[in-house]
Amino acid sequence: MSAHKRLAFALLWLALLALAGWLLGSRLELSGDLRKFMPSAQTPAQKLLIDELGEGPGSRLLLVAISHGDAGDGDAQTLAAQSNALRTALAGQTLFKLVANGGDSDLAAIPERLRPYRYLLSPTVDTQAFDRAYFAGELAQRVQDLGSPAATLVEPLLPRDPTLETLKLADAWQPAAAPQRLHGVWFDRAGREALLAVETRAAGFDPQGQQLAVDAIRAAFAQASGDSGTRLTLSGPGAFSVEIGGRTAREAGWIGTLDSLIFVALLWLAYRSWKAPLLGGLPLASGGLAGLAAVTLLFDGVHGITIAFGFTLIGVAQDYPIHLFSHQRAGLAPWANARALWPTLGTGVASTCIAYFTFLVSGVDGLEQLAVFTVAGLGVAALATRFVLPGLIDPEPRDVAASAWLARAWSRLARWPRLNRTACVALAAVAFAIAWWAPGAFWQNDLARLTPAPAAMLERDAQLRRELGAPDVRYVIAVTSADAEGALQALEQLHPALDALRVDGRIGGYDSAARYLPSRALQRARQAKLPERKALQRAFAGAVATSAFAPDAFAGFVDDVQAARAAIPLTPRDLEDTPLAATVAGLLLERGDHATALVSLSGLRDPAAVARVASAHGAQLLDLKQASESLVAGYRQRVLWALALASLLLVVTVWVALRQPRRVLRVLAPMALTTLLLLATLRGFGVELNLFHLVALILAAGLGLDYALFFDHAGDDRAEQLRTLHALIVCSLTTLLVFSLLALSSIPVLRAIGTTVALGVFCNFVLALLVTRQFARDEPSTVDAATTLESP
Incomplete structure (x- = not known):
């Protein structure tokens, strides 16, 4: 041709x-679903962890902070105004399920169409009869409320809600550790950052959906902040995936460009x-x-x-x-x-x-x-x-074998001593001892530390979660039932025991779906306690007659109570498109043939006591940290078994190809030694090994086998040895430079892989040269051939 x-x-x-x-x-x-890189869950805690990781509301939550940034400590009122403007801009977008900044009226949690249900959602009727004495006391309290600073909030509610059941519910639903409010919106404890919580409709590890959500938030903030100099901070799983995706794309761009240039330059220099x-x-x-x-x-x-x-x-x-x-x-x-x-x-x-x-x-x-x-x-x-x-x-x-510089290089390398069996065994023993007895844990079991997110991002996320009063993320009580109704009933039976734990100081507080949505059975029981229209009218009219209010001041009240008596009890599906939906969905997980209700805990001081209480009520206290560690350990075990099988098959493959025990040993020794040296180096520097290190070790081992096979292929022919040396120098330099670039990445995972493989390339080349290469026919032996690995 x-x-x-x-x-x-x-x-x-x-x-x-x-x-x-x-x-x-x-x-x-x-x-972008990280669950694809997780093994199948075996325990209830692991199944919950995997479900929440990809689809749960926790993975959809974006934490937002607005601060004056480099501009210093500006006024909080400006931050509050921008927080409200941002919330207003995002609330009408279909990308988001919930946008909260504490600036809504507490009544926003109960939309107008659900207001009559307040008597079914509130525990008031559990302990209080709707009689004349009760109404008289409530109306007397309303007179005092109208003369207080709260009058502007109370007055619009009175015609339909003289007992202020709506406010009681809204107050009961406030988180125990909610952030402070300044100028009507959430702020951190120092009063320097306005805080928002945004739940996206896209799952946390849906990269396209999260990118759209993040872009929408940034665009809305740019419009709300103008040229005020304030700064927006975003955190949460979705923000991490967007940030890491963008950073990975940028770094892949310049690393790929340099990689291509290096590849082109080296091949041009090598072959002219x-x-x-x-x-x-x-x-x-x-x-x-x-x-x-x-x-x-x-x-x-x-x-x-x-x-x-x-x-x-x-x-x-x-x-x-x-x-x-x-x-x-x-x-x-x-x-x-x-x-x-x-x-x-x-x-x-x-x-x-x-x-x-x-x-x-x-x-x-x-x-x-x-x-x-x-x-x-x-x-x-x-x-x-x-x-x-x-x-x-x-x-x-x-013919590269005719290269003068290559001949000089080979002559110098030929003077290097070869490693005999004793030296190889000693080197392997020292490396194994360092790897095994180095201080610190050998394996990294913390699932959170497998994330590619830098430590600074994780610390910032933890800070914002603390400021927003997030519950304990390690322990959660799980109640499993055939359906949501059964799970809610089980929660209602558990609540008194949890209240007792709170009184004893064993927990600081708890939250569950049943706080917001009672079971249908409990709603029906409350309906039965509501009086009929005539009885209610008599009792309420008698109370109004002795109050300062006009007889017709509460026209809608009786109608609302009667609507509650006749209403079909609420279910989770009825809460769609309300602020309650996100809260309930995060605590009540419906998965086809079963439902799991969660109880989040705050201020947990006695896990053993909580576990006993949960078990006594057919529930289970799950330790998600232990679940994540066992999941990682199980994952690693699967990978290690796969690698053990791979090692066996690799030896068989090399044996079939070479058919001589000494040649097989000579080819496999550099790869095995390099793996031990890499392990010793990583452990010596205190590195806890994870999946990414295993991937890097496999890659380094594959390169080492390649180098040793070609040194063995060259035999004792000097010209072939020179051509092999030329090929392996070009191969190793190309790979070394590429992974050295990867080691410069700002992403911890890529940096770990790059560093490990770059070191492995160097070790593999040197060890293949010292162990596998044979003496050329015209090369004087400087070592007794009887002591080398290939000697008869």
Whole structure:
């Protein structure tokens, strides 16, 4: 094939990739639900944790703070005005279920259509008869209210609600630790920040929905604040996902750009040809698109983490064409070169694919996606290198083995001592001891610390939650029943015991759905206690006659009570589009064939006593921190079992390829030693290992196996050793620089992976050189051959 035809074919390949990418992009459905990377929940606490993580109101809550920022301590009245303006702007948008800043009238929790139900929602009739004496006392109190500063609030309610049942309800529904109010809206304790709580309709890990919500809040704030210099702070799971998504996209942009430039520059310098970077990128791009296509076809929605990690993991495929380029020389047809390299290259590809293929048995949807993406991507990249790329390579290139600088480098490296069995065992023992006995926990079990959010964002979120009076996030009482009605009745039976715990000081307070929505049974019981129209009219008329009020001042009262007597009891569905809906939905989770009612606790001082009370009433005190730790531990156990299986299959694959115990040991030793050294380094610096470290260790191990296989493939032929050294220098430099860039990321997860893999690349290259390389036929031995790993 002529040079022009090769170039035309390369451009055609590139065009087909661009077309495939466009078609795939138009059909790609991204998912941001982190539950896809969680194992299946086994315990009630784990199931609750997983449900809340993705769909619960807690994941939908955005915390908003307005402050004067760099402008210093400005007046609180300006902040209050902007808080009200922001609330008004957001309240009418369909993106949000609830927008609260404490500035609403307390009556907003009870919309007009539900006002007659106040007598069914309030506990007044449980202990108080609606008789003449009761009404007389209430009317006397109203006369005093009208002469107080509260008159403007009370007067509009009196015609229909002389007992102020609406205000009693609104007061009872206020959270025990609500933030202070200044100028009618919520503020932090220092009075420097106006606070709002916003619940989105989109789930917390719906990146598109949360992006729209965040953009709407920022746009509304920009309009409300004008040029006042105030600053908006957003926090919560949705804000984290938007911030991290944007930051990841920005960093991926500059890292990807630098990565591409480094790849192009290194290949141009290594092969002195502008064609090398173009041809070298084609198998990698083919593999990436193939992996993405495979996941798109086999799964409903591709997780963003799958794409991010998948393209990182198949980065090893950039090594495949480099080996082909470095071993090509005049007199050797490219197809023959590919055939000669294929047993070694294929063994490395098969071993790496096996490592990731075992994720399919992990039982975790996200890891299964990652396995499919990586295996398909690496397989296609390798096959493209073997069966397509040789047709594009110049059959008469410069032989890198003739390079003077490479010969000098090899001569210097040849003087390095080889590691014998004793040295390898000693190094492994020291690394194992450091990793095992280093102070601190070996594994990171805190689910919150697996988030890519920086520590400063998490601290700010915790601060805002404290200021808004959020309940204890660790402990919660769960009551499970067949339906919402059964769960509400169980809560009503539990309330007296919780009240006793509060009186004893074992808890500071509690909240449950039954505080806002009584069961239908309790509502019917209260209906039965409401007097009929004539009896009510007689009792109330007698009370009015002895009061300062006109006889016709309360025309709507009797009608409201009669409406309550005849009303169909309220259910959670009846609360839709009211402020109560979000509150009740967060505490009463209906999941098809069952319902779970939650009791949030504040000021918990005696978990054991609360657990006993809960158990006595058929409920359960759940420790969500313990649940998250057990979930992470179970996740890790699945991954470790998958890796154990992968290790066994990897040894079998290398054995089938090499068939000689000493060669197998020589190839596997650098990878094993590097893994131990990485573990020792991480643990020595006090790092607690998590899933992301495991992913990085797998990637580093795959690279190490590749380096060792090609050093073994070179044998004792000096020219082949030089070509192998050239290929591995280019491969390792490219990978080292790419992951060093990743180590500079501001996102902790990416930084951890970048640092681990960069260190692994260096260790793998050095150890493969010291353990696997053989003496060239014309190389003088400086070590007794009988002591080396490959010696007979």
